[in-house]
Amino acid sequence: MERLQKVIAHAGFASRRKAEEMILDGKVKVNGKVVKELGIKVSATDRIEVEGIPVEKEEPVYFLFYKPRGVISSVQDEKGRKAVTDYFPEIKQRIYPVGRLDYDTSGLLLLTNDGEFANLLMHPRNEIEKEYIAKIKGIPSKEQLRSLEKGIVLEDGKTAPARAKMLSLDKRKGTSIIQLTIHEGRNRQVRRMFEAIGCPVMKLRRERYAFLTLHGLKAGEARELTAHEVKQLRVMAENS
The missing domain is CATH 3.10.290.10 (RNA-binding S4 domain)
Structure with missing residues (x-):
């Protein structure tokens, strides 16, 4: 019962x-x-x-998906664009994404049919880390990276403390690769943070969600989460 x-x-x-x-x-x-x-x-x-x-009592399912660029984080799209659920034609359950990644952003996305689990992870109070790799225009200074870490004032308020690390730079092309770790989930937040320091994003990928990574997956591929991973995520969200 x-x-x-x-x-x-x-x-x-x-x-x-x-x-x-x-x-x-x-x-x-x-x-x-x-x-x-x-x-x-x-x-x-x-x-x-x-x-x-x-209400059909479905068995709960949980997937880790490597979302490609040019795919919408939705069940379907009125504009006819490819949606993340199009990659799961064999799944009978009505799955949907936990949060979203922008159309032009690739990377790690969770999908489930467990509404309670999804809402637990997405609740603003739950400080679950999300790690992004961004290719940006410009080569930010140490001060600019520090401002990302301290918090950037956006139109919807100041961002929470983050971690920023320069991975590589190309002086000839005037571009750099930055690793940014945040725990918020505002709309287009990472892109807006880089725009705020004058370094617009050229490419963006989410590499990590909590302890989960894209290891072993190519764009468009997915795997089921283990029962232990699901339990770990629940514990992290409930205790944060």
Whole structure:
């Protein structure tokens, strides 16, 4: 037996908090009857509907995906662009990305059908590290790199402390490769941080998410997370 809101979250309909709101609003039925109590528990044989749509109790799945550039971090796209879920045609579960990477950004992206897990990882309070490798125009000074580390004032507020490291530079071309580690997840944050110091991003790849890396994967490839990895991520998010 599991709590109704947890089953709805696991099925990918909404976060657990949103599922609780839907229950209180009378939008959920169990075995044909409207349920408005948050404490109710359901079994695998109970029929659940959310706003008239049956909830299929899927087995939770968790994937690490190497997103290529030119792919949208969504289930589908109204403009007809390739979406990350197009790379999982054999997966029957309704998976979706945990957070997002820009269309022009490649790298590590998690996908799951576990709504509770996804929302736990994406919650702003959870300081999960994300490491990026950026090819940028210009060769930033030590002061500019230090400003990235201390925090950059953007239009949506100052960024949290980060780590920045120069990996290589090309004086002839006037470009450099920078490793930037952050734990926030604002829209286009890394690109905006580099733009703020006058060094726009030419190429960007997310190399690491928490302890997970792209090791062994090529762009467009994926692997399932192990049960231990899923548990580790939960513990990290809950304790941060």
